Amino acid sequence: MKYFPPEIVNREIFIKPPIKVVDMGAKIWDGALIGYLVGKSLPFGAVETNLEKKWQKYGKINIHTLDKGFFILKFEDSSMGAIIMEEGPWDLWGIHLALRKWERGLVPCCFCLDRVPIWLKKFNVPTESWTRDGMSYIANGLGTPICIDSSTKSKSKLNFARICVEIAVNSSFPLVVKLIRPYGTPVSVHIEHTWKPPICDVCKVFNHPTRSCRKSNDSGRLLKPKISKPANKADG
Ligand SMILES: [Zn+2]
Numbered sequence: 441m442k443y444f445p446p447e448i449v450n451r452e453i454f455i456k457p458p459i460k461v462v463d464m465g466a467k468i469w470d471g472a473l474i475g476y477l478v479g480k481s482l483p484f485g486a487v488e489t490n491l492e493k494k495w496q497k498y499g500k501i502n503i504h505t506l507d508k509g510f511f512i513l514k515f516e517d518s519s520m521g522a523i524i525m526e527e528g529p530w531d532l533w534g535i536h537l538a539l540r541k542w543e544r545g546l547v548p549c550c551f552c553l554d555r556v557p558i559w560l561k562k563f564n565v566p567t568e569s570w571t572r573d574g575m576s577y578i579a580n581g582l583g584t585p586i587c588i589d590s591s592t593k594s595k596s597k598l599n600f601a602r603i604c605v606e607i608a609v610n611s612s613f614p615l616v617v618k619l620i621r622p623y624g625t626p627v628s629v630h631i632e633h634t635w636k637p638p639i640c641d642v643c644k645v646f647n648h649p650t651r652s653c654r655k656s657n658d659s660g661r662l663l664k665p666k667i668s669k670p671a672n673k674a675d676g
Contacts, residue, residue: 462544471518472542473525474510477535478556478637479647481509490532498524508553512542525587528604529559529635536635540586540606553645554609557586561632562601566621570595575603578629581617583607600632609644 447454477487488503491513495501500516515521521541524530530537538556562578569578572588579585583605592601607613613636619627637646642653 466544469512469514469542471515471521473513473515473521473539474506474542474546475513476510476538476553476556477532478538480535482532482535484511487511487532494530494532495524513539522587525604526589526593528589536637538637553647555583555606556609556637556646557604557606558583558637559589559602559604559634561634562603563599563630563632564627565598565601565629566619566624566627567598568621568623569619570598570601575601578617578619579603579605582614582631583611602634609639609646 444455444457447456484503484505491503492501498515498517498520502514502516504512504514506512513521513524515524525539525541528537528539530539540557560579560582562575565575565578569575570592572593575588575592576585586604586606588604589602591597592603613633615631616628617631619629621627638649639646640648640653641650642655
Protein backbone atom coordinates (compact mmCIF):
# COMPACT_ATOMS: atom_id res chain seq x y z
CA MET A 441 0.00 0.00 0.00
CA LYS A 442 1.09 3.61 -0.58
CA TYR A 443 0.23 6.95 1.02
CA PHE A 444 -1.41 9.56 -1.21
CA PRO A 445 -2.16 12.79 0.66
CA PRO A 446 -5.79 13.94 0.46
CA GLU A 447 -6.95 17.51 -0.07
CA ILE A 448 -8.89 19.16 2.74
CA VAL A 449 -11.22 22.01 1.81
CA ASN A 450 -13.54 23.50 4.45
CA ARG A 451 -12.92 20.45 6.67
CA GLU A 452 -14.15 18.13 3.92
CA ILE A 453 -11.78 15.45 2.68
CA PHE A 454 -11.41 15.14 -1.08
CA ILE A 455 -9.56 12.28 -2.72
CA LYS A 456 -8.87 12.43 -6.42
CA PRO A 457 -7.04 9.38 -7.73
CA PRO A 458 -5.45 9.94 -11.16
CA ILE A 459 -7.24 8.47 -14.16
CA LYS A 460 -4.56 5.81 -14.65
CA VAL A 461 -5.37 4.37 -11.21
CA VAL A 462 -9.10 4.30 -12.04
CA ASP A 463 -8.48 2.85 -15.51
CA MET A 464 -6.33 0.11 -14.04
CA GLY A 465 -9.16 -0.80 -11.67
CA ALA A 466 -11.77 -0.60 -14.42
CA LYS A 467 -9.77 -2.94 -16.66
CA ILE A 468 -10.42 -5.75 -14.18
CA TRP A 469 -14.17 -5.48 -14.78
CA ASP A 470 -14.33 -4.60 -18.48
CA GLY A 471 -16.63 -7.07 -20.22
CA ALA A 472 -18.24 -8.23 -16.97
CA LEU A 473 -21.99 -8.50 -16.45
CA ILE A 474 -24.14 -7.54 -13.50
CA GLY A 475 -26.74 -10.13 -12.61
CA TYR A 476 -29.81 -10.19 -10.44
CA LEU A 477 -32.42 -12.89 -9.86
CA VAL A 478 -35.78 -11.17 -10.07
CA GLY A 479 -38.22 -11.96 -7.31
CA LYS A 480 -36.28 -14.65 -5.47
CA SER A 481 -32.77 -14.84 -4.13
CA LEU A 482 -30.83 -18.11 -4.14
CA PRO A 483 -27.81 -19.15 -2.08
CA PHE A 484 -24.64 -17.86 -3.70
CA GLY A 485 -23.17 -21.38 -4.03
CA ALA A 486 -26.23 -22.60 -5.94
CA VAL A 487 -26.05 -19.66 -8.36
CA GLU A 488 -22.35 -20.24 -8.92
CA THR A 489 -22.63 -23.99 -9.52
CA ASN A 490 -25.61 -23.65 -11.82
CA LEU A 491 -24.15 -20.86 -13.94
CA GLU A 492 -20.80 -22.60 -14.26
CA LYS A 493 -22.63 -25.66 -15.61
CA LYS A 494 -25.05 -23.70 -17.80
CA TRP A 495 -22.36 -21.48 -19.32
CA GLN A 496 -19.58 -24.03 -19.55
CA LYS A 497 -19.11 -23.40 -23.28
CA TYR A 498 -18.34 -19.71 -22.62
CA GLY A 499 -15.27 -20.54 -20.52
CA LYS A 500 -14.41 -19.89 -16.92
CA ILE A 501 -16.62 -17.55 -14.90
CA ASN A 502 -15.98 -15.83 -11.59
CA ILE A 503 -18.92 -14.61 -9.57
CA HIS A 504 -18.59 -11.73 -7.10
CA THR A 505 -21.46 -10.83 -4.81
CA LEU A 506 -22.68 -7.27 -4.39
CA ASP A 507 -25.28 -5.73 -2.13
CA LYS A 508 -29.05 -6.39 -2.37
CA GLY A 509 -28.78 -9.70 -4.24
CA PHE A 510 -26.78 -8.33 -7.18
CA PHE A 511 -23.64 -10.06 -8.38
CA ILE A 512 -20.91 -9.45 -10.96
CA LEU A 513 -20.09 -12.15 -13.48
CA LYS A 514 -16.55 -11.91 -14.71
CA PHE A 515 -15.42 -13.99 -17.68
CA GLU A 516 -11.95 -15.25 -18.40
CA ASP A 517 -12.61 -14.30 -22.03
CA SER A 518 -13.99 -10.77 -21.61
CA SER A 519 -15.85 -10.92 -24.97
CA MET A 520 -18.16 -13.65 -23.61
CA GLY A 521 -20.32 -11.31 -21.53
CA ALA A 522 -21.72 -9.60 -24.63
CA ILE A 523 -22.40 -12.98 -26.29
CA ILE A 524 -24.23 -14.27 -23.21
CA MET A 525 -26.33 -11.10 -23.14
CA GLU A 526 -27.32 -11.58 -26.79
CA GLU A 527 -28.24 -15.21 -26.24
CA GLY A 528 -30.61 -14.36 -23.39
CA PRO A 529 -33.00 -14.32 -21.71
CA TRP A 530 -31.65 -16.63 -19.02
CA ASP A 531 -33.15 -18.14 -15.91
CA LEU A 532 -32.12 -20.29 -12.97
CA TRP A 533 -34.76 -22.89 -12.03
CA GLY A 534 -37.36 -20.68 -13.66
CA ILE A 535 -36.23 -17.52 -11.84
CA HIS A 536 -35.49 -14.77 -14.34
CA LEU A 537 -31.85 -13.71 -14.42
CA ALA A 538 -31.69 -10.01 -15.27
CA LEU A 539 -28.34 -9.09 -16.81
CA ARG A 540 -26.74 -5.81 -17.76
CA LYS A 541 -23.26 -4.90 -18.88
CA TRP A 542 -20.87 -3.56 -16.29
CA GLU A 543 -19.97 0.05 -17.04
CA ARG A 544 -17.34 2.41 -15.74
CA GLY A 545 -18.77 4.85 -13.22
CA LEU A 546 -21.32 2.50 -11.68
CA VAL A 547 -21.32 2.58 -7.89
CA PRO A 548 -22.78 -0.23 -5.77
CA CYS A 549 -25.69 1.91 -4.56
CA CYS A 550 -26.78 2.39 -8.21
CA PHE A 551 -28.06 -1.15 -8.34
CA CYS A 552 -31.72 -0.46 -7.86
CA LEU A 553 -34.71 -2.64 -8.43
CA ASP A 554 -36.67 0.14 -10.10
CA ARG A 555 -35.46 -0.81 -13.57
CA VAL A 556 -34.90 -4.18 -15.15
CA PRO A 557 -33.69 -5.43 -18.55
CA ILE A 558 -36.43 -7.29 -20.41
CA TRP A 559 -36.40 -9.06 -23.77
CA LEU A 560 -39.05 -7.82 -26.18
CA LYS A 561 -40.23 -8.95 -29.58
CA LYS A 562 -40.98 -6.25 -32.13
CA PHE A 563 -43.29 -7.09 -35.00
CA ASN A 564 -43.85 -5.13 -38.21
CA VAL A 565 -40.43 -3.47 -38.16
CA PRO A 566 -39.76 -1.93 -41.62
CA THR A 567 -36.70 -3.45 -43.30
CA GLU A 568 -34.89 -0.09 -43.44
CA SER A 569 -35.05 0.05 -39.61
CA TRP A 570 -33.31 -3.29 -39.35
CA THR A 571 -30.03 -1.84 -38.10
CA ARG A 572 -28.61 -1.38 -34.61
CA ASP A 573 -29.49 2.34 -34.66
CA GLY A 574 -32.87 1.75 -36.26
CA MET A 575 -33.70 -0.79 -33.56
CA SER A 576 -32.44 1.57 -30.85
CA TYR A 577 -34.78 4.33 -32.01
CA ILE A 578 -37.79 2.04 -31.76
CA ALA A 579 -36.62 0.71 -28.39
CA ASN A 580 -36.28 4.25 -27.03
CA GLY A 581 -40.06 4.41 -27.05
CA LEU A 582 -40.02 1.60 -24.48
CA GLY A 583 -36.92 2.12 -22.34
CA THR A 584 -33.15 2.12 -22.72
CA PRO A 585 -31.92 -0.29 -25.41
CA ILE A 586 -29.26 -2.75 -24.27
CA CYS A 587 -28.68 -5.28 -27.06
CA ILE A 588 -30.26 -7.25 -29.90
CA ASP A 589 -30.02 -11.02 -30.26
CA SER A 590 -27.89 -12.81 -32.85
CA SER A 591 -30.71 -13.61 -35.31
CA THR A 592 -31.85 -9.97 -35.25
CA LYS A 593 -28.25 -8.93 -35.88
CA SER A 594 -27.92 -11.35 -38.81
CA LYS A 595 -31.39 -10.38 -40.17
CA SER A 596 -32.10 -14.08 -40.75
CA LYS A 597 -35.71 -13.87 -39.56
CA LEU A 598 -37.32 -10.61 -40.53
CA ASN A 599 -40.74 -11.51 -39.12
CA PHE A 600 -39.81 -10.16 -35.68
CA ALA A 601 -36.86 -8.53 -33.96
CA ARG A 602 -35.69 -9.37 -30.45
CA ILE A 603 -34.22 -6.65 -28.33
CA CYS A 604 -33.25 -6.35 -24.69
CA VAL A 605 -34.47 -3.07 -23.19
CA GLU A 606 -34.05 -1.69 -19.70
CA ILE A 607 -37.52 -0.79 -18.50
CA ALA A 608 -38.41 1.50 -15.60
CA VAL A 609 -40.90 0.39 -12.97
CA ASN A 610 -43.27 3.22 -13.95
CA SER A 611 -43.37 2.04 -17.58
CA SER A 612 -46.81 1.56 -19.07
CA PHE A 613 -45.49 -1.48 -21.01
CA PRO A 614 -46.80 -0.09 -24.33
CA LEU A 615 -47.91 -2.66 -26.89
CA VAL A 616 -47.52 -0.37 -29.91
CA VAL A 617 -45.09 2.37 -30.89
CA LYS A 618 -45.68 4.55 -33.96
CA LEU A 619 -42.69 4.87 -36.22
CA ILE A 620 -42.63 8.04 -38.34
CA ARG A 621 -40.62 7.48 -41.51
CA PRO A 622 -39.06 9.86 -44.02
CA TYR A 623 -40.25 7.48 -46.76
CA GLY A 624 -43.69 5.91 -46.65
CA THR A 625 -46.48 6.19 -44.13
CA PRO A 626 -46.14 5.86 -40.33
CA VAL A 627 -45.92 2.27 -39.17
CA SER A 628 -47.26 0.69 -35.97
CA VAL A 629 -44.58 -1.53 -34.48
CA HIS A 630 -46.20 -4.11 -32.21
CA ILE A 631 -44.43 -5.10 -29.01
CA GLU A 632 -44.63 -8.42 -27.25
CA HIS A 633 -43.11 -8.77 -23.79
CA THR A 634 -41.70 -12.28 -23.59
CA TRP A 635 -41.64 -11.98 -19.80
CA LYS A 636 -43.08 -9.43 -17.45
CA PRO A 637 -41.45 -9.06 -14.03
CA PRO A 638 -43.45 -8.93 -10.81
CA ILE A 639 -44.06 -5.29 -9.92
CA CYS A 640 -44.90 -3.89 -6.51
CA ASP A 641 -46.97 -0.73 -6.75
CA VAL A 642 -46.23 0.10 -3.10
CA CYS A 643 -42.42 -0.25 -3.08
CA LYS A 644 -42.11 0.75 -6.77
CA VAL A 645 -39.72 -2.10 -7.50
CA PHE A 646 -39.44 -5.07 -9.84
CA ASN A 647 -39.17 -7.75 -7.19
CA HIS A 648 -42.48 -9.01 -5.84
CA PRO A 649 -46.11 -8.55 -6.81
CA THR A 650 -48.12 -5.96 -4.88
CA ARG A 651 -50.31 -8.70 -3.38
CA SER A 652 -47.35 -10.32 -1.60
CA CYS A 653 -45.82 -7.04 -0.43
CA ARG A 654 -44.60 -7.06 3.16
CA LYS A 655 -45.84 -3.54 3.51
CA SER A 656 -49.41 -4.84 3.09
CA ASN A 657 -51.31 -5.21 6.33
CA ASP A 658 -52.79 -8.47 7.66
CA SER A 659 -56.18 -8.01 6.06
CA GLY A 660 -54.48 -7.89 2.69
CA ARG A 661 -55.27 -4.22 2.23
CA LEU A 662 -52.32 -2.10 1.23
CA LEU A 663 -50.88 0.36 3.64
CA LYS A 664 -51.24 3.78 2.14
CA PRO A 665 -47.98 5.37 0.96
CA LYS A 666 -46.71 8.11 3.27
CA ILE A 667 -48.96 10.93 2.13
CA SER A 668 -50.35 12.71 5.15
CA LYS A 669 -53.89 13.82 4.61
CA PRO A 670 -55.74 16.01 7.08
CA ALA A 671 -57.62 13.78 9.55
CA ASN A 672 -61.33 13.49 9.00
CA LYS A 673 -62.85 15.43 11.86
CA ALA A 674 -66.07 13.40 11.79
CA ASP A 675 -64.07 10.31 12.84
CA GLY A 676 -62.38 12.03 15.77
ZN1 LIG B 1 -43.67 -4.15 -1.94
